[in-house]
Amino acid sequence: MKKILAFAALLFSGLSFAQSADINDYKYVIIPEKFEFLKEPNKYNLNQLTKMLFEKQGFEVYYPNESLPQDLNANKCRALYGSLEDESGMLSTSLEIILKDCSGKELYRSAKGKSKQKDFQKGYYESLRNASADMQANLNYKYTGKDPMGAALASQQTPTPQAAPKPAEPAPVAAQPQQVVNEATLFAQPITNGYQLVDSTPKVVLKIYKTSQADSYTAMGDGKNGVVFKKGNEWFFEYYQDDNLVSEKLDIKF
Incomplete structure (x- = not known):
């Protein structure tokens, strides 16, 4: 019976987190090295361009196989997961930019970026550019400095006396070009x-x-x-x- 109650508590804790999550509480985005609609990693440089677009919004962006910051490595649910969805038809190319949390819940989807370019690479670039313009206009991301996992746990626990604060971890160093x-x-x-x-x-x-x-x-x-x-x-x-x-x-x- 105790095990059942403990499992139920964890389940409801997870539900509370999924319902209260806010994009602005996330510092990190993880994107795949290969999108599902393409056969090769970083085909047409779409993965690198998508990484740059999220970095331009203010996120810290990583590929899954990169060395991750300590707090993110300890819990991957501290990151959002970015991807592109191909909605192309016979006469046009169309991409959408998507952000999901670690449970797969969709937190953001851009408007469709469309292109009528016949060349695949040019069509994908124009579609991504148009989708990113919508993201730039409507996402309005500004990191709050909160830990989404910490906020979720705090809502489920009885307050306890705070321990002495730990020294702040050094911020990850930006890539040096x-x-x-x-x-x-x-x-x-x-x-x-x-x-x-x-x-x-x-x-x-x-x-x-x-x-x-x-x-x-x-x-x-x-x-x-x-x-x-x-x-x-x-x-x-x-x-x-x-x-x-x-x-x-x-x-x-x-």
Whole structure:
């Protein structure tokens, strides 16, 4: 009988957590290395781009096989789980950005990002860009500093005298990109929803596409896909190369 009551208490504790969870209480997001609708890990660089999109929102984002912060490694339910859902049809590509908790409960789903591009890679990029614009406008994420697991447990327990606070754990260090300077001057030529960056040859080096945030673009070119953004008065192109983050300084003339 005691075992049954203990199990019931745990069950109701879990239900309380699922009902009271708030996206803003989560610090971490875990995304898979391969989405279910694709046959290869990081196909079209969609996983890396999705990771960057969540980082841009303010989350700390990890792949499952990465070294995780101590508190997250102790309990994976401290993270939300991000994914993309392919809703494509015969005539268009469509992606939705989804966040679930560790029990599989859906806490966020973006509007469908759609594209009529016939090329798969371009179609997925445009769809993801449109879905991310909706996320930027409507998710409104701001971390509260709370522990979602701690809040759930506290609601089920009788208050007890607090022990002396433990020293705060050092915050995880952000990835340190490899710094690169591109000496070539690039000239921005308007295209639909963005610009193509052309060197003096002239050759199209990058195509950059607008996001909902000023001076921030998704970027495609020569197998290097990432984000182009302005910091101060300078432009940077950040992308992953052989699993290493690269920050390339650009000289862009608009």
